[in-house]
Amino acid sequence: MAIPERVVRVSEACKEALSEIVRDEVKDPRLGFATIIAVEMTADLRKARVWVSFLGEAEEREQGMQVLEKAKPHIRGELGKRVRLKFVPELEFREDSTAEQSLRIEHIIKELNRE
DSSP states (O other), X not given: OOOOHHHHXXXXXXXXXXXXXXXXXXXXXXXXXXXXXXXXXXXXXXXXEEEEEEOSOHHHHHHHHHHHHHTHHHHHHHHHHHSOXXXXXXXXXXXXXXXHHHHHHHHHHHHHHHO
């Protein structure tokens, strides 16, 4: 089943707004360098799963997730101001480990090429 076009448009609008909010509004230095990778909305637009990528070690990524969880009410309020929806979606932050996995695979390939 295809994702409705409206859900895709709202997901993209939320991704752009959340990227700006995290970059400009969340001032906690423990957040580090966080990037919003994707936003997946439910069909009723009530919940949003937000995929976030962090630069740094595991402890820094964990701290970044804690900062986002703590700032979730503020982030959600700002999202409501920037994206006009009947209901502001509940946010669920998830860590995206794609970059970490690609670095690990690249390292493995380099090791194999040396042999």
